[in-house]
Amino acid sequence: MQYLGALLPRITRLQALVIGLAVTPLLLGGAGVIALLLFLMASGGTVTGAPEQPIAFDHSVHAGEAAIPCQFCHRGVVTEASATIPSVQQCMFCHGVVATDRPQIQLLQAHWETNTPVDWTRVHRVPDHVRFVHAPHIQAGLDCATCHGDVASMSEVRQVRSLSMGDCQGCHRENSASLDCATCHK
């Protein structure tokens, strides 16, 4: 292919090194290097402790004691990619009158009054090259707890599954869902 030779200029030494690194194990049959590389790239999220939140929102009170359905607040989950964090306004529908004397609720009211968004700390996150869409999982009848654990009993929400590629695939395999890379990798 002379064409490509013409299109791409001569490679630099650094690039040669990178290519060399990739080629050498192939030649030597060194599957270990590949395994390492692939492992590094394939590894996804990890199970973590509960991060600190700007407002100590307690799921065990809302989802547990009050038994509010998840979708009441996470409105996007049925139709959208993102489950969505409720707006301050939605919190205020109740907390305009409920428990207004508690310090944490007053934090919330301060956001409402000053018209500033709440910077929640993310608990669940997939890498940028993954497109996770909630909707089809809910439509397929999966319970929120399948991935998120028993949130109704958590005071502070933490991640309970690794949500790594292998984790996703295991479930996809069990449920005969698509195993095509392009389904999730964007």
Add this chain to the structure above:
Amino acid sequence: MSSAHEASARATAVATLGETIPTDAEVTPLDGRRWGMVIDLDRCTGCQACVVACQAENNIAINEENRVLERRAKTWIRIERYWEGEFPNAKARFIPVLCQHCGNAPCETVCPVWATYHNPEGLNVQVYNRCIGTRFCANGCPYSVRYFNFWNPEWPEPLNNQLNPDVTVRTKGIIEKCTFCLQRINRARVTSKNEDREIADGEVQPACVQSCPTTALVFGDLNDPSTTASRLAESERRYTLLENFGTDPSVVYLKKVDPHVEIDHHHGHHAETAGKHA
């Protein structure tokens, strides 16, 4: 689509990664779809609308002047222009060239880390986070439609507000290329599933197809005889690019019509070859 090389590459990957690599049996066709594009060269005017639409949709880095001079500009779809003859009988010919999503893709067999593969719907997929940048695939591609990221892309703020959240921003050291706007296909898949129906013909339009003012580009399922794309692909004017390489592209071109050119019927193509791109 299997070759000895491919099988061994997969075997290596499976050996090292275990179950995260799906087996052939698991990646069975979902519904026998083959996404493809038909490009009518008689409609194409070379106007570049597709080129800019693609840049906008797919977070393609700005092709600064130096990138162009170094021939490292990235254009997942580009309009190649070929000269024929000399003034006053000179002609310019245009052809949009993008990833051909070959059924028998030279790029797929040479990837040592399984970063590029053929998906059950006929897409040639590039898994960015798996790519280690050997550029073997780009060297193997006869269409020169795989682009290597020699630099991290930059969008001076606040230009980054325009970036499409559905498409990964590619970093230095990996190969990128046309995806047939995979994000749009996936959106349509989710939408249609939510509405409990099939994806309709014309529902998925890659950005280039969507913008094309003359409707030179048509996208659809080539395996479904009822789609506009598959109907057009049966045209008598059909050909595929560099057919003798046997790559089985999913992009079908319809020949430019020129009532004034002399056709060499013996060889099946016209006498003044439009093979030069400069």
Add this chain to the structure above:
Amino acid sequence: MSTLGRRRFVMGSTALIGGATVVACAAPERESQVQSFVLQPEQSLPGQELWFATACAHTSCGNSVVVRTIDGRAKKVEGNPAFPVNQGKLNVRSQSGVQSLYHPDRLDTPKKRRGLRGAGTFNNLEWATALDLLAEKLSDASSVTIITGPISGTRARIAQDFAGAFAGEHLVYETIESSVWRQVAKAGLGVDRLPHLDIANAHSILSFGADFLSTWISPTQYSIGYGEFRQGAGERGRLIQVEPRMSTTGANADSWVYVHPGQEGALALSIAQVIAAEGLTGNDNWFDAVNAVGGLDALNAYAPDLVAERTGVPASRIQEIAREFASHQPGLAIAGGPALASANGLDNGLAVILLNRMVGSVGRVGGLLPNPGPRTGITPPVVPTTFEALASRANAWLDGDSPDVAIVFDADPVYGMPEATRFADALGSIPFVVGIGTAMSETLGHADLVLPATHAFEEWGDFAPDPMPGQQVAGYQQPVITPFVTGRSFGDVLLTAWHEVKPETAPTWETMRDAVRAGAEQSFGGSGDFEARWIDLLKNGGAWNTAHGGSFSPSQDWNINLLAEPQFSGDEIEFPMHLVPFESVALGTGDESANPWMQATPDPITSTTWTTWVEVNPKTAAALGVTRGDVVEIRTLHGKFEATVYESPVSAPGIIGVPIGQGHRFGGRWREDRGANVLAALAPLTVAGAGGLAWAATRAAVTPTNNFKQLPTIEVVPNARNDSEEPVVQISHE
């Protein structure tokens, strides 16, 4: 079917009431955080895509767009699928609207001049201070001139009425004028509006220099028709393009014919002579048309043998063109580009209209169709001020007869007017110049007060496409995001100042939104609640009907004289080359050249990006001793500039083609000090009888500079694919 039908089309006003709502939901910078809305707009969820219909970033392009927004940010611009002008399609420049919106060098604060005019040094001001200064200057002014780009609708109405209230005038500046084509329509067809070209239904098109697939008049609209023309349901149309420099449209023609600059009309009359002499038309009334130009005797003076040498087209070729055009009817003949930008451009245009009349294409499907005017209540597009009129204004200003204040918006005459007109100096003689825009331009660089405008995607408006697509169309514009910077729209600035300074004459509405809504109610109101109709107008991006309107009344008495040689600036000895400036598809006249996508978009013919090149025939280049990449100096009687040689096999000897759109001192990092401005070096020649700038009538001398610049093209080196036995572009006879 349209995919867009499934998208969430929404109307913006409810999402945007209370600016803080959407501002507060800015995409989180730190990925470890996720923000919650304070207020959840009713129609939107975080991460959800919403599509808003609005006007294209250049409302003068006549296109309506839909903008994809996510979390209050504009992501992608596409054509509005329902809008009859562009039917979901969009050209390159309109697509780059998101880049001018989020341009890092976008104006975000008012500025007051510090130092000399044109030096480009400014002090930042608060908005309140800037508006006070404007009000002070306006109240002291005895007359105020408004200069804008081509506008229509409420914006035009406010500009016109404002100029009236302040004893001034509204000038409309168009860099490459449509005014000659307008004048041709008026003199030849008896209409005040641009005609509709029914390209889709034509079986042949004979275009004299009109680059209608790329930049001429309404290219998106015409390209849609072209697709049908080529491979639609009917017979495949034939395109014959006649021009001195091969344009993108020329590159797509079945027959491309070189003609000497300014001789297009003589060639058209010669074709007419062949049609008459050989009886090629089946149109019974062709003789009436010929009589309008003085009968067959007059036409015979243009017989192919007599004009072959003058036009540069062999007599046999003229006959072929006539036969091919006449035998594929309905046929459409159009004139544009250099054909109308010669000193004799008006006569060239009328000669082309004659061809349409002879074959019966005036008022016929597949030919020229009359366009209806805008709906009652919508201000029609303001007819652009001709170059001649603007140049005479400049002279008057230089002589001290100037307004006290000029307000410039969306027009860059300092860039586009030839330096010979001394337009920058003329503007400098106006005591107070206000520039309103989203980014700096050459004209704003000469202003005393610069006000940051809202972007087209941040403001309210309405427009009447010009030309309409053969049916009555009204376009509406709404903000698709909350303004990203604290800009104010042109209309709002004028309304605020008007209410402040002359409340007694000011209109009742105080904002553009109110003005646009009031205008819409006047046009589309009627019985019942208007709110629902208003929301529909915004959701759909406008309203249209299928009614065709208007009629032609072709003149019966034309005085076309193309026997004389057209006038050029510069003699043949000192300036041996014809300089043909042109608009490349992305650079255009420089309007969007600040956007990196536009700089990086290859010119279709040469594949060049990021610079100013000059197209030279290879043999001419050899004679000059230059080759690809050599920097040459191009000198005219009125200026000089440098450009890089591109040896083009489609270039004619004696012609040099130079793209417009580069050579800016202002406008941000991607376009400043890049390439050269060919317009500045043009002779201030006008098109006789039409007043337009004869921008293709300047001769030039080319001299090497001994400098070299590698051309940033995307072409692959020669012979790249010669290995292949198969041609890359394959050709079929039919």
